[in-house]
Amino acid sequence: MNYSTAEIWMIIALMGVGTFLIRFSFLGLIGDRPMPQFVLRLLRFTPVAVLPAMVAPLVLWPVATDGQFDPVRMLAAIATIAAGLWTRNVLWAIFAGAVTLYAGIGITAVL
Amino acid sequence: MTTSTMKTSATSAYWAGLRDGAPFVLVAAPFAMVFGVIATDAGLTLAQAMGFSVLVIAGASQFAALQMMVENASIAFVLLAALAVNLRMAMYSASLVPYLGAAPLWQRACVAYLNFDQPYLLSISRYEARPAMTVPERFAYFVGAATPITPLWFLMTYVGVVAGKSISDAWALDFIMPIMFLALVAPMVKSLAHAAAAAVSVSVGLLLAGLPSGTGLLIAAGAAMLTGALVEVWLETRAK
Numbered sequence: 001m002n003y004s005t006a007e008i009w010m011i012i013a014l015m016g017v018g019t020f021l022i023r024f025s026f027l028g029l030i031g032d033r034p035m036p037q038f039v040l041r042l043l044r045f046t047p048v049a050v051l052p053a054m055v056a057p058l059v060l061w062p063v064a065t066d067g068q069f070d071p072v073r074m075l076a077a078i079a080t081i082a083a084g085l086w087t088r089n090v091l092w093a094i095f096a097g098a099v100t101l102y103a104g105i106g107i108t109a110v111l
Numbered sequence: 112m113t114t115s116t117m118k119t120s121a122t123s124a125y126w127a128g129l130r131d132g133a134p135f136v137l138v139a140a141p142f143a144m145v146f147g148v149i150a151t152d153a154g155l156t157l158a159q160a161m162g163f164s165v166l167v168i169a170g171a172s173q174f175a176a177l178q179m180m181v182e183n184a185s186i187a188f189v190l191l192a193a194l195a196v197n198l199r200m201a202m203y204s205a206s207l208v209p210y211l212g213a214a215p216l217w218q219r220a221c222v223a224y225l226n227f228d229q230p231y232l233l234s235i236s237r238y239e240a241r242p243a244m245t246v247p248e249r250f251a252y253f254v255g256a257a258t259p260i261t262p263l264w265f266l267m268t269y270v271g272v273v274a275g276k277s278i279s280d281a282w283a284l285d286f287i288m289p290i291m292f293l294a295l296v297a298p299m300v301k302s303l304a305h306a307a308a309a310a311v312s313v314s315v316g317l318l319l320a321g322l323p324s325g326t327g328l329l330i331a332a333g334a335a336m337l338t339g340a341l342v343e344v345w346l347e348t349r350a351k
Binding site for chain 2: 001002003007008009010011012013014015016018019020022023024025026027028038040041042043044045046047048049050051052053054055056057058059060061062063064073076077080081082083084085087088089090091093094097098101102105
């Protein structure tokens with residue numbers, strides 16, 4: 001990480017303000033004036049649109065292996081997605097992913 | 112209604128919120144702790160990690176900001192990516208207006224600060240199920256639902272930072288963050304439109320991975336949001 005201390009605090013402060021303004025937006029400032037239907041629709045997809053694009057390169061080209069494909073990390077990712085889709089529960093998905101990751105690392109270390 | 116009965120009904124709404132919010136501590140605690148561990152691993156100080164948890168209180172976007180910072184993205188891209196993850200909360204804010212729009216400004220500001228996934232989801236379902244709730248009762252319930260989680264979020268970040276200093280590379284911490292993100296997203300993929308958005312997000316994200324940090328992500332996210340919305344519109348017109 002190459003940021004100065006001041007830059008890091010600036011990121012934290014701006015994120016705090018930005019997040020608060022997003023949460024405050026309608027309730028505090030915009031009131032109950034209607035928003036365009038299509039904008040509301042777009043907003044609904046933000047988590048599903050942002051997070052997969054962020055994770056996909058990390059799964060295929062992990063930082064820890066200098067970008068070399070790693071079957072253990074791939075399996076852990078698949079286990080997380082499968083458990084998340086199946087149980088609809090964040091905690092179970094994390095559990096499945098972590099168990100697969102550490103089991104995989106353990107087995108590779110023994111072999 | 113006298114002042115004392117009003118107070119009593121708000122107090123019982125607060126306790127009801129507290130009871131309903133308590134189980135979510137199990138989700139928030141490990142999440143905050145992992146944030147503390149990873150923030151330390153990435154090079155943040157204790158004060159900076161706590162700053163994130165206290166000022167932002169939004170798990171997924173805190174992780175997103177950290178990830179962009181590890182990649183040394185420009186500050187504008189760090190903020191854009193992390194705040195984009197929080198845009199869903201504008202939806203939360205909008206949907207609370209019919210229930211809390213009449214509350215005093217300071218109460219609406221409190222609710223905004225605490226408007227993260229768990230208190231919001233609990234409260235909105237309570238409001239829908241009990242239309243007779245008064246505005247003070249609704250406010251009290253919301254604050255009650257946030258009461259168990261919020262201090263724990265701060266405390267467990269601290270525990271994570273302290274614990275993080277003694278954790279070695281063997282723990283593959285680099286991959287805990289991807290697992291967190293996948294675990295958050297997978298349960299949200301509940302329709303064809305969501306699946307299409309996620310698929311576009313992954314493919315465009317991989318195609319543009321070579322661009323400077325953050326650029327590809329933003330293009331991928333925009334394309335994916337548009338895909339999701341358009342597929343949803345298409346499905347709805349087809350169903351008619």
